[in-house]
Amino acid sequence: MTTDPRLLRRRAFLTAAGAAVAGAAALPVLLRAGGPDLPTDRPELPDLPEIPLTTDADGVRVARLVAESTGTGLAYNGTSPGPLLRVREGDTVRVEFTNTVDAPSSLHLHGLPLTPEVDQPLHHVSPGESHTQEFPVAEGCAGTHWYHPHAHGDVERQLLAGLAGPIVVEGPLDREVPALAAADDRLVMFTRAGRDVVANGVDQPRITARSGLTRLRLLNSTAGDHLLLGCLREDGSAVPTHLVTTDVGPVEHPREVEEVLLAPGERAEVLVETVEAGRLALVRLPYSVYGPGGETNEERTLAVVEVPAGHAPMPPPDRLLPVEELDPADAVRTRQVVFGATPDGSFTIDGRIFDMDRVDAEARLDTLEIWEVVNEHGSDHPFHLHSYPVQVLDRDGVPEPYRAWRDTVNVPAGSTVRLLVPFRHGAGRTVYHCHILNHEDLGMMGVLEVTG
Numbered sequence: 327m328t329t330d331p332r333l334l335r336r337r338a339f340l341t342a343a344g345a346a347v348a349g350a351a352a353l354p355v356l357l358r359a360g361g362p363d364l365p366t367d368r369p370e371l372p373d374l375p376e377i378p379l380t381t382d383a384d385g386v387r388v389a390r391l392v393a394e395s396t397g398t399g400l401a402y403n404g405t406s407p408g409p410l411l412r413v414r415e416g417d418t419v420r421v422e423f424t425n426t427v428d429a430p431s432s433l434h435l436h437g438l439p440l441t442p443e444v445d446q447p448l449h450h451v452s453p454g455e456s457h458t459q460e461f462p463v464a465e466g467c468a469g470t471h472w473y474h475p476h477a478h479g480d481v482e483r484q485l486l487a488g489l490a491g492p493i494v495v496e497g498p499l500d501r502e503v504p505a506l507a508a509a510d511d512r513l514v515m516f517t518r519a520g521r522d523v524v525a526n527g528v529d530q531p532r533i534t535a536r537s538g539l540t541r542l543r544l545l546n547s548t549a550g551d552h553l554l555l556g557c558l559r560e561d562g563s564a565v566p567t568h569l570v571t572t573d574v575g576p577v578e579h580p581r582e583v584e585e586v587l588l589a590p591g592e593r594a595e596v597l598v599e600t601v602e603a604g605r606l607a608l609v610r611l612p613y614s615v616y617g618p619g620g621e622t623n624e625e626r627t628l629a630v631v632e633v634p635a636g637h638a639p640m641p642p643p644d645r646l647l648p649v650e651e652l653d654p655a656d657a658v659r660t661r662q663v664v665f666g667a668t669p670d671g672s673f674t675i676d677g678r679i680f681d682m683d684r685v686d687a688e689a690r691l692d693t694l695e696i697w698e699v700v701n702e703h704g705s706d707h708p709f710h711l712h713s714y715p716v717q718v719l720d721r722d723g724v725p726e727p728y729r730a731w732r733d734t735v736n737v738p739a740g741s742t743v744r745l746l747v748p749f750r751h752g753a754g755r756t757v758y759h760c761h762i763l764n765h766e767d768l769g770m771m772g773v774l775e776v777t778g
């Protein structure tokens with residue numbers, strides 16, 4: 327018999343098969359007695375400033391972002407993390423980007439399902455130049471997204487220097503689900519500052535819960551750190567936590583989870599029951615990107631949630647919004663994409679290093695394909711496809727237990743993940759790549775051409 331709440335928690339996780347966690351490599355690798363670290367006297371999590379949007383004569387909502395040098399690093403509109411771009415489903419938005427940094431850069435709106443012609447991931451914006459993206463905000467993409475540079479070969483450096491900012495898309499989810507509308511809504515954007523992962527730029531901030539349900543918009547905008555996140559009480563037991571959105575939109579029914587694995591680039595929104603007065607830790611749990619038994623990060627508290635007395639219980643919703651069901655039988659082909667590496671330290675897809683002038687995959691607009699992403703390498707690689715959100719079909723043959731739209735899917739070391747990929751809304755040339763930015767810079771990217 328065990329009385330270690332951690333162990334009980336782990337067992338509950340194992341039997342409940344937390345489907346928010348991708349694959350066997352996410353299984354717990356370290357059992358430790360005792361509660362989490364709960365530092366005191368921490369500064370409150372700051373809200374990031376919002377970009378003031380203007381509306382032009384045609385009703386287009388206009389945002390301006392300037393990448394600039396701050397002397398010690400890089401910033402968007404003078405701040406790092408960059409300011410929050412808040413838009414609504416159905417808006418037409420124009421983002422005017424100007425690069426004043428002393429290197430080619432660009433602005434990728436990660437998570438907004440833009441057509442290749444708008445997204446243009448291979449277009450670099452020279453120093454002193456501007457580039458504009460105008461687009462309708464697609465139905466169904468409400469949630470938490472982000473923006474960052476995409477200048478191949480220099481992405482990791484620019485991100486670590488400070489170029490990354492959040493996007494929130496509001497939609498029916500926020501209005502039509504009363505529990506979500508009433509929840510305390512907190513954006514928590516993780517970046518890396520030196521050795522430590524920080525939240526909204528602050529090391530171990532305090533989040534003072536303002537109601538009995540706290541909606542944490544968790545955004546992994548680190549350059550390459552997998553974050554296995556859990557919310558723990560002082561005794562180490564897990565707080566009831568409910569997954570409500572993945573990268574691109576809600577799940578149909580909230581899923582009670584004990585841990586959420588966010589690969590670099592990935593987002594999830596969870597509802598945390600913040601009713602019992604006390605202190606909770608939002609913890610980065612040990613995780614091995616080298617498969618089960620591999621070396622892990624150390625456990626670290628990323629934020630402290632303080633729950634004051636007097637919060638009335640607020641049950642999480644039973645339903646969110648329907649998620650479209652794709653039929654694998656409709657797929658016109660199955661395509662294999664193989665992650666690998668070369669002995670001299672480059673990273674490859676299908677044995678090749680990225681070449682922007684080579685088309686690696688061709689597809690037809692308005693078709694569905696199955697992409698079988700095979701990771702033959704000894705560490706995890708998060709697969710990211712621009713413009714076309716995907717659904718996970720299965721992971722190492724295990725059917726995905728719920729439907730959800732994603733743009734970033736972790737493929738654990740030695741694993742195979744099959745994705746349903748519908749090509750919709752626009753044709754053009756775009757990219758798919760590993761979202762560990764160092765790997766992307768070193769060649770782990772391919773070109774996809776979708777023709778109409």
Ligand SMILES: [Cu+2]
Pocket residue numbers: 673706707708760761762765766770
């Ligand atoms: Cu990678």
